[in-house]
Amino acid sequence: KKEILDLYKPVGELRSPICCILGHVDTGKTTLLDKIRNTNVQEGEAGGITQQIGATFFPAKKLKEELIKTQQFYPVDCNVPGLLIIDTPGHESFSNLRTRGSSLCDLAILVIDLMHGLENQTLESLELLKMRKTPFIIALNKIDRCVEWKNKKNASSYHQLQNQTKNCKMDYESKRQQVITQLAEKGFNVAFFWENEDPKTYISVVPTSGVTGEGIPDLLSVIVKYTSVFMKNKIKVKEQFNCTVLEKKVTEGHGTTIDCLLVDGQIKKDDKIILAGFQGPIITKVRALLTPHPMKEMRVKGEYIHHDVIYASMGLKISAVGLEEAMAGSQMYLANTQDDIDKATDLINNEMEEVKKYIKLQ
Ligand code: GDP
Numbered sequence: 001k002k003e004i005l006d007l008y009k010p011v012g013e014l015r016s017p018i019c020c021i022l023g024h025v026d027t028g029k030t031t032l033l034d035k036i037r038n039t040n041v042q043e044g045e046a047g048g049i050t051q052q053i054g055a056t057f058f059p060a061k062k063l064k065e066e067l068i069k070t071q072q073f074y075p076v077d078c079n080v081p082g083l084l085i086i087d088t089p090g091h092e093s094f095s096n097l098r099t100r101g102s103s104l105c106d107l108a109i110l111v112i113d114l115m116h117g118l119e120n121q122t123l124e125s126l127e128l129l130k131m132r133k134t135p136f137i138i139a140l141n142k143i144d145r146c147v148e149w150k151n152k153k154n155a156s157s158y159h160q161l162q163n164q165t166k167n168c169k170m171d172y173e174s175k176r177q178q179v180i181t182q183l184a185e186k187g188f189n190v191a192f193f194w195e196n197e198d199p200k201t202y203i204s205v206v207p208t209s210g211v212t213g214e215g216i217p218d219l220l221s222v223i224v225k226y227t228s229v230f231m232k233n234k235i236k237v238k239e240q241f242n243c244t245v246l247e248k249k250v251t252e253g254h255g256t257t258i259d260c261l262l263v264d265g266q267i268k269k270d271d272k273i274i275l276a277g278f279q280g281p282i283i284t285k286v287r288a289l290l291t292p293h294p295m296k297e298m299r300v301k302g303e304y305i306h307h308d309v310i311y312a313s314m315g316l317k318i319s320a321v322g323l324e325e326a327m328a329g330s331q332m333y334l335a336n337t338q339d340d341i342d343k344a345t346d347l348i349n350n351e352m353e354e355v356k357k358y359i360k361l362q
Pocket of ligand 1: 023024025026027028029030031032089141142143144145208209210211212
């Protein structure tokens with residue numbers, strides 16, 4: 001048990017980066033996410049990935065095993081405690097992931113189907129990312145569909161591309177060139193991640209296959225490097241509490257609970273919290289702080305790890321009295337002092353007006 005809890009602890013000055021995945025329907029977003037998780041389910045270790053509610057947590061220990069595969073040509077220091085991937089892909093979850101206008105997603109993965117190039121929702125995603133000023137990388141997916149592709153499960157795609165036949169390489173080259181040209185026409189300059197020395201100007205492209213898992217080590221390496229090198233300030237551990245309610249649901253054995261995304265700060269069992277409710281602000285006390293067990297036990301319904309304290313960033317479930325009226329999509333605040341409560345009440349009342357307007361619009 002202690003070994004598992006240790007995976008959730010902060011390790012230095014950075015928190016886990018929060019990533020989300022966007023792209024046109026059928027480009028392979030879900031398959032990629034499943035593959036990233038499955039790789040580790042099959043390994044079935046206690047130190048495995050934990051699937052959060054709406055977010056998958058990759059502890060650093062697991063990341064390092066993948067980062068080794070790209071070490072030779074793309075060395076990355078793993079100085080983050082892990083990686084939090086929002087596992088509800090699509091526009092909607094990306095749009096909902098924000099506080100006061102700014103995105104909660106540190107880095108987005110835009111999935112493009114190598115066979116189809118830019119499609120409607122790819123263009124919409126590009127617009128959305130530009131509007132929110134969210135940095136992103138591109139997963140050029142379905143490389144295994146190139147002619148004569150020889151696959152090697154979960155290998156680095158950089159290595160795999162070198163191991164293909166001449167025909168295969170030609171097929172791949174012409175297809176990827178088409179996509180790059182399309183992107184350039186839209187004003188996006190891209191570069192393959194292994195030759196991208198200026199990722200703030202050029203968007204990194206990672207060839208992947210959700211079916212074979214090829215390119216997943218590369219994808220994880222690029223995410224870790226990008227966030228820990230180029231977004232160091234954004235993902236610095238901060239004291240300031242920042243937590244969003246993603247969903248409200250009934251959890252067996254716990255009554256009505258809320259699934260939250262803790263972006264900054266920490267939360268303890270017995271902390272008093274305040275959040276928006278349909279009948280006004282709700283003040284309650286954290287009865288239990290839960291995350292699901294690592295993959296191995298995840299399928300056992302209703303079994304969660306109980307934490308005394310959870311550090312950002314993390315997806316977590318909170319059980320407390322009086323959450324029946326809680327409003328998903330709203331901010332949660334700590335309410336341990338009267339001053340906390342007064343400040344938060346004002347913020348929540350303002351926010352609730354905004355949310356009501358939004359609901360009316362829908
Ligand atoms: P989403 O709509 O973006 O979540 O796409 P899905 O993950 O549901 O994938 C759509 C279809 O593409 C499914 O039939 C997948 O099996 C297939 N697919 C996804 N990724 C790959 C890939 O890398 N290679 C191949 N050959 N098929 C893929």
